[in-house]
Amino acid sequence: MRNADETNSSQGPWRITLDTNPDHCNYSCIMCECFSPYSTVKLSRKEKRVMDVALIDKVLREAKELGVREVIPSTMGEPLLYKNFETIIGLCKELQLKLNLTTNGSWPIKGVEYWAEKILPIASDIKISWNGITANTQENIMQGSRLDRSIESLVYLLKKRDEIIASGLNHPTVTLQLTFMNSNIDEIPRLIVWAISIGIDRIKGHHLWAHFNEIQDQAIKTDFESVKRWNLIVDESYRIANEQLLPNGNKIKLEHFTKLDLTLPTEVPKEAVCPFLGKEAWINAEGDFNPCCAPDEKRKSLGQFGNLNNKSLSEIWQSTAYKNLKQNYLEYPLCQGCNMRKVPGC
Numbered sequence: 001m002r003n004a005d006e007t008n009s010s011q012g013p014w015r016i017t018l019d020t021n022p023d024h025c026n027y028s029c030i031m032c033e034c035f036s037p038y039s040t041v042k043l044s045r046k047e048k049r050v051m052d053v054a055l056i057d058k059v060l061r062e063a064k065e066l067g068v069r070e071v072i073p074s075t076m077g078e079p080l081l082y083k084n085f086e087t088i089i090g091l092c093k094e095l096q097l098k099l100n101l102t103t104n105g106s107w108p109i110k111g112v113e114y115w116a117e118k119i120l121p122i123a124s125d126i127k128i129s130w131n132g133i134t135a136n137t138q139e140n141i142m143q144g145s146r147l148d149r150s151i152e153s154l155v156y157l158l159k160k161r162d163e164i165i166a167s168g169l170n171h172p173t174v175t176l177q178l179t180f181m182n183s184n185i186d187e188i189p190r191l192i193v194w195a196i197s198i199g200i201d202r203i204k205g206h207h208l209w210a211h212f213n214e215i216q217d218q219a220i221k222t223d224f225e226s227v228k229r230w231n232l233i234v235d236e237s238y239r240i241a242n243e244q245l246l247p248n249g250n251k252i253k254l255e256h257f258t259k260l261d262l263t264l265p266t267e268v269p270k271e272a273v274c275p276f277l278g279k280e281a282w283i284n285a286e287g288d289f290n291p292c293c294a295p296d297e298k299r300k301s302l303g304q305f306g307n308l309n310n311k312s313l314s315e316i317w318q319s320t321a322y323k324n325l326k327q328n329y330l331e332y333p334l335c336q337g338c339n340m341r342k343v344p345g346c
Helices: 053-065 085-095 110-123 135-142 147-167 185-198 214-219 226-241 296-302 311-319 322-330
Strands: 017-018 068-071 098-103 123-129 175-179 201-208 253-255 280-284
Touching: 017 053, 053 085, 053 311, 068 085, 068 110, 085 201, 098 110, 098 185, 110 123, 123 147, 123 214, 135 147, 147 175, 147 185, 175 185, 185 201, 185 226, 226 253
Parallel strands: 017 068, 017 280, 068 098, 098 123, 123 175, 175 201, 201 253
Antiparallel strands: none
């Protein structure tokens, strides 16, 4: 269920994502459109994109006036490598906005101790990319990572989260975020058992968006036997989640753990709807308004809506172009096959 802050708003989005530094990362995850060893995207860019901090200030102040309650720094690249990240923290404090962080869990430059102290008091959720319970799986998918170091940092973060909650200052959650693929789905039940034991609040995943020929065989939906295996793992995952409680007595939340239709595994259910349009907004590093989190180049097929350097967020949100997209998005091939569409209630 979506909370009251996430309902459709005619005035403005409830959450906004800023692509602060999409071309900066210290890992080479195989599925990443920019940093995968199979990607040529980063080679085609003459300069690394970085969002102007003055634009962030402008956008967040406008967003606050429209009812935005939550901010996500870049979900492309590693946001903690953004040189003005602490300015975002300061704006969140000043404007009373929650910070929703997606990170690769390496806690670069300043370390988990520093970042935990800064982020946990204002965080709604910290999503950490995680793709295996064994070092072989995790490190082959998230190239450049070390599972033992990631676990050590995660355990520290959870300890500090519990201290923040006990103090009454804030109630942040910690999520592990997976990409579902053939090389890691068999480890998911064990990963859930472990996550419960250390106090992870939620495991969120999505099916692989295979940008490269080299990883096409990792897509679960394209192989009948993999789909059958996936459906069994979904059942097992929910059994574990229902039978084993977190240390605080709650159940771990599983998101996007949905069985696939064996007859039409690659099809998105017709009843599935876009969870973003009319609810959330994305601003890319140059200031362009984007309607969703689709891969960077693919977003452009949905149209041009304006740039926040010379337009207000309200103007774009109320524009004819954006209203038309909300009403007619299923006419676009990108939306028709989008893995992020959700069946209501799931």
